[in-house]
Every structure is written in C-alpha cells, then in structure tokens.
Amino acid sequence: MTDEGTARGGLRDRTRRTMRAELAALAVRLFTEKGYDATTVDDIAREAGVSKRSFFRYFATKEDAVFSAVETLSERVADDIRACPAGDGPWECLRRVLGRWEREIDASQRRLSDLRLIEATPALRAAFARKREEWRDQAAQALRARPGTELDPFTADLLTAAAASALDAASREWLRSGGTADRGALLDRAFSVLRPGV
Amino acid sequence: MTDEGTARGGLRDRTRRTMRAELAALAVRLFTEKGYDATTVDDIAREAGVSKRSFFRYFATKEDAVFSAVETLSERVADDIRACPAGDGPWECLRRVLGRWEREIDASQRRLSDLRLIEATPALRAAFARKREEWRDQAAQALRARPGTELDPFTADLLTAAAASALDAASREWLRSGGTADRGALLDRAFSVLRPGV
DNA sequence: CCGTATATGTCACTCAGTGCCAGTATGGCA
DNA sequence: TGCCATACTGGCACTGAGTGACATATACGG
Numbered sequence: 050m051t052d053e054g055t056a057r058g059g060l061r062d063r064t065r066r067t068m069r070a071e072l073a074a075l076a077v078r079l080f081t082e083k084g085y086d087a088t089t090v091d092d093i094a095r096e097a098g099v100s101k102r103s104f105f106r107y108f109a110t111k112e113d114a115v116f117s118a119v120e121t122l123s124e125r126v127a128d129d130i131r132a133c134p135a136g137d138g139p140w141e142c143l144r145r146v147l148g149r150w151e152r153e154i155d156a157s158q159r160r161l162s163d164l165r166l167i168e169a170t171p172a173l174r175a176a177f178a179r180k181r182e183e184w185r186d187q188a189a190q191a192l193r194a195r196p197g198t199e200l201d202p203f204t205a206d207l208l209t210a211a212a213a214s215a216l217d218a219a220s221r222e223w224l225r226s227g228g229t230a231d232r233g234a235l236l237d238r239a240f241s242v243l244r245p246g247v
Numbered sequence: 248m249t250d251e252g253t254a255r256g257g258l259r260d261r262t263r264r265t266m267r268a269e270l271a272a273l274a275v276r277l278f279t280e281k282g283y284d285a286t287t288v289d290d291i292a293r294e295a296g297v298s299k300r301s302f303f304r305y306f307a308t309k310e311d312a313v314f315s316a317v318e319t320l321s322e323r324v325a326d327d328i329r330a331c332p333a334g335d336g337p338w339e340c341l342r343r344v345l346g347r348w349e350r351e352i353d354a355s356q357r358r359l360s361d362l363r364l365i366e367a368t369p370a371l372r373a374a375f376a377r378k379r380e381e382w383r384d385q386a387a388q389a390l391r392a393r394p395g396t397e398l399d400p401f402t403a404d405l406l407t408a409a410a411a412s413a414l415d416a417a418s419r420e421w422l423r424s425g426g427t428a429d430r431g432a433l434l435d436r437a438f439s440v441l442r443p444g445v
Numbered sequence: 446c447c448g449t450a451t452a453t454g455t456c457a458c459t460c461a462g463t464g465c466c467a468g469t470a471t472g473g474c475a
Numbered sequence: 476t477g478c479c480a481t482a483c484t485g486g487c488a489c490t491g492a493g494t495g496a497c498a499t500a501t502a503c504g505g
Contacts, residue, residue, distance in 0.1 A: 089491065100454050105493065171377065178376035179369060202423060207416040207437050214408035222401040239405050245440045287460065298485050303462065 069107045069117060072097055076114035081162055085170040112176035115167065122150055123184040130191040139192050139200060143212040144240045146188075151216075151236050161228040168224060181217075185209045208245060215239035267305045267315060270295055274312035279360055283368040310374035313365065320348055321382040328389040337390050337398060341410040342438045344386075349414075349434050359426040366422060379415075383407045406443060413437035 075097055079088045090111055094101045108114045129149070133142035167173040189205040192198075200208075219235035273295055277286045288309055292299045306312045327347070331340035365371045387403040390396075398406075417433035 090493090091491080101492090102455080102494090103453060106452080109493090111492070174380065175373040175377050178380070179373050182372065182376070203416065203420040203433070203436075204440065206419055207413065207440060210412035210416050211409050211441055214412045215405065218401065218405040218408050221404055225400060235401070238401075242402065242405060242443045243409055243441060244444065246442065288462085289460085299461090300463090300486075301484060304483080307462090309461070 072099075072104065072107055073114045073117040076111075077163060077166070080115065080170075081166050085166065085173060110176070112173055115163070115173055116176065116180055119154070119180070122153075123180060123187065126184060126187045127191040127194075130188060130195065133195070135197055139195075139198065139205070139208050140212075140240070140245060142192065142195070143188070143208065144237075147212060147216050147240075148233065148236060151219075151232055161224070164220065164224050168221070181213055185213050188212075211243050211245065212240075215243055270297075270302065270305055271312045271315040274309075275361060275364070278313065278368075279364055283364065283371060308374070310371055313361070313371055314374065314378060317352070317378070320351075321378060321385065324382055324385045325389040325392075328386060328393065331393070333395055337393075337396065337403070337406050338410075338438070338443060340390065340393070341386070341406065342435075345410060345414050345438075346431065346434060349417075349430055359422070362418065362422050366419070379411055383411050386410070409441050409443065410438075413441055 072093070076088075076093045079093055079096065082088075083092075090104050091101050093114070094104045097104075104114075108117065126146070129146045130142060133145055137145065167177055185206075186209075188209040189202070192209065193200045193202070193205045215236065216239075219232060219239050222235050223230050223232050270291070274286075274291045277291055277294065281290075288302050289299050291312070292302045295302075302312075306315065324344070327344045328340055331343055335343065365375055383404075384407075386407040387400070390407065391398045391400065391403045413434065414437075417430060417437045420433050421428050421430050
C-alpha cells in the first residue's frame with residue numbers, strides 16, 4: 050500500500066482512508082456547485098480520475114459520500130453513553146453525549162453549506178433520517194444497558210427519539226440563522242424545553 | 248370515464264381513484280409476500296394487467312404505493328390544527344390532532360403487516376421519514392399561524408418534531424407488542440412523558 | 446523470483462424513473 | 476351523425492444508480 054499519492058490528475062494512489070475522504074470532499078463540492086441530482090456518479094468519478102465502479106467500492110451509495118465524515122459518530126454511541134456519570138438520568142446522559150458531538154462537529158467538520166445541501170436535497174434528507182434512525186436505535190439499547198437504571202423499551206425509544214428531535218430542531222434553527230447562532234446554546238435550550246418527566 | 252371495471256384479468260377500466268387504491272393494495276400484498284426489493288414495478292404492473300408506465304402515472308415512486316392511503320392526512324394538517332380550541336396550548340393542540348389521526352388510522356386502514364413491512368424495509372422507512380418531515384414542517388407553520396399564540400420558529404419546530412417522535416415511539420411500541428397494545432393509550436403516555444415546558 | 450492480497454478498470458446487466466409519441470375510448474357539441 | 480377535445484394508456488428509448496464477474500496491475504513477504 051502506498052503512503053502518498055503521485056497526484057497525476059486525479060486522486061489515485063492515496064491511502065484508502067485519504068482516498069475516501071478526498072473523494073467525499075470532491076463529491077460534496079460538485080453537489081454544492083451543480084446540485085445533487087445534476088451531478089452523476091460518473092461526473093465525480095471522472096473528476097477524481099477513477100472509475101464509477103471504484104466510487105462504489107468506497108461508498109455504498111451516492112448519498113453516503115456526503116455522510117462519510119459523520120458516520121463514524123454513530124458507531125461510538127454505545128461507548129459514549131456508557132461513559133456518562135452514573136448519577137446522570139437518561140435525559141442528562143443523552144444531553145451530555147449530544148452536546149459533546151455538537152462541539153466536535155462544530156469544531157471540525159460540518160459547514161453551513163453542507164447542511165444547506167442536505168436540507169435542500171430530498172434524497173440526502175432521507176439518507177440523513179436513516180442514519181439518525183440507526184443512531185437512535187443503538188442509543189436506545191445503550192441507554193437501557195446502563196447499570197443502575199431500568200428503562201423499559203418504550204421509554205428508551207421515546208427519549209432517544211425526543212433527543213434526536215432536539216438535535217434536529219437546533220440544527221435547523223442554526224441553519225435558519227444563517228450559521229450565526231450558537232449551536233450549543235440552541236441544543237441546550239431544546240433539551241431544556243423538552244425535559245421529560247422521566 | 249367508466250364507473251365500474253370489466254375486470255378482464257387485471258385492474259383496468261376502474262375509476263382513477265379505485266384504480267389507485269387497488270393498485271396500492273396489490274403492491275403492498277406483493278411486497279409483503281416476496282419482499283420489497285425482490286418485487287419489481289414490472290411485477291406489480293404485470294399482475295395488475297397494466298404497463299410499468301401506467302404504474303408511474305399513479306405513483307411517483309415505488310415507495311408511494313405503500314403510502315397512498317396515508318398521504319391525504321398530511322394535507323389536512325393546517326385545517327386540523329386550526330380546528331383546535333383556542334384554549335389549547337401548542338402541545339395540547341398537537342396531542343389532539345395526532346390523537347384523532349391515530350383513531351382514524353386505527354379504525355380504517357393501517358394493518359400490523361403494513362407497519363412491519365415499512366419497519367423492515369430501509370427504503371420505506373426513509374420514504375416514511377420524508378413524509379413525516381413534510382408533515383412536521385406544515386404543522387409547525389400552522390401552529391405558528393394560530394391566533395392568540397405567538398410561537399417562535401424554533402419552538403414550533405421543536406414541538407412538532409417532539410410530537411412526531413411521540414407518534415413514532417408509540418407506533419414502534421405497538422409494533423413490538425405484536426399489535427396487542429392500545430395505540431391511543433401509548434400515544435397519550437408518550438405525550439405525557441414529553442410534556443414540554445412550553 | 447513467485448505466490449498472494451489488494452486496488453482498480455471494463456463490461457454487461459438489472460431496475461427505478463422519465464420523456465415522447467401514437468393509439469383509443471369517452472363525452473360534448475354542432 | 477360526424478367532429479373534436481380530453482383523458483388514459485402502451486410502447487419505446489433513454490438516463491442513472493448500483494451490482495456481479497472477470498481480468499489486470501502493483502505491492503509485499505518468502
């Protein structure tokens with residue numbers, strides 16, 4: 050496996066990890082420029098100097114190229130929830146976990162234009178909802194597995210769904226503000242308003 | 248336009264409304280029997296005695312055939328919310344509207360197998376999430392347009408999202424119970440737990 | 446130098462969905 | 476009755492996502 054690329058026109062010869070990341074960045078750029086539907090996978094592949102077949106070796110679907118940066122998050126849910134202080138109730142725990150993610154995303158990755166792109170594209174919104182649903186399901190399981198608390202499936206389901214709603218609403222409000230609002234504060238506010246009667 | 252069909256093998260010559268409904272019923276039956284992915288639009292069309300092209304004149308997408316019965320609901324949101332007593336807070340209003348829908352759906356249409364199908368099929372879950380999102384958006388607007396209450400976009404967004412979560416969680420619990428639980432009671436419980444500090 | 450694993454390209458294929466056009470039935474109107 | 480507008484339909488060709496099979500090149504370990 051080569052460590053760095055020769056960059057002969059495309060993205061060939063990178064590390065698999067780098068390749069995936071740069072392919073994703075290229076895809077998002079094209080989506081933002083020309084629109085999601087107007088950009089074919091062939092376009093992306095051609096621009097990257099690889100074949101369409103190769104694109105689908107890095108991403109299962111066209112949508113996945115947009116979510117490549119985020120998808121590692123949902124794999125950490127169980128650990129993050131386990132890491133909550135034992136004193137936390139379910140809702141505080143969810144708030145803590147989502148708050149941390151919020152700061153992470155805010156600091157490192159997600160740009161305003163990316164969110165706009167997702168919000169403006171039905172296919173991406175659907176894909177996003179699907180990711181969110183996977184996350185929610187894992188979160189509900191992890192929440193029930195926490196020692197000291199016994200939570201029935203229904204309540205765990207409900208609380209995680211509500212937490213996801215809080216995150217969504219905060220995200221949309223941030224989008225409406227044109228990226229000027231404080232995302233952490235919005236999330237806090239959402240969690241405060243919804244604070245359930247456990 | 249003919250009023251009744253001659254039923255010569257397929258579903259031809261029905262009223263447009265009837266045609267759509269029976270086509271949907273046929274599609275759902277095939278999806279349930281053979282699985283969603285394993286059933287092509289051509290299969291459905293052939294079984295119905297029409298062309299694939301005609302199928303797409305009744306349904307924009309393959310998924311839509313499953314949601315044909317529900318989709319009228321989301322067009323009524325604004326009216327239903329407007330019909331809430333003026334004394335209702337936003338949350339009570341949402342609870343009332345969703346409670347009514349719940350009873351309607353429960354009484355008339357949605358079967359356990361249908362929900363199982365949706366829950367088991369990623370593409371259908373995504374499509375369902377999309378419908379839900381459209382509904383939520385309209386509900387948030389309608390809620391803000393209610394006279395007597397001034398609701399900022401963020402809160403309206405948050406409350407409708409939470410209400411949708413309540414409905415989802417109740418629906419999933421009902422599914423988990425194998426269809427034996429009282430859906431109305433579940434929805435009530437969900438709304439009680441989440442009762443937000445408006 | 447050789448065998449193996451990995452990454453890639455090419456080709457052919459399925460299937461969802463669309464645009465276009467031509468055929469057919471119906472219902473109103475002169 | 477004959478004509479015309481308005482649906483509704485099938486057929487066909489096409490785009491584009493996604494997959495499977497097969498061949499090839501390149502690196503690495505022995």
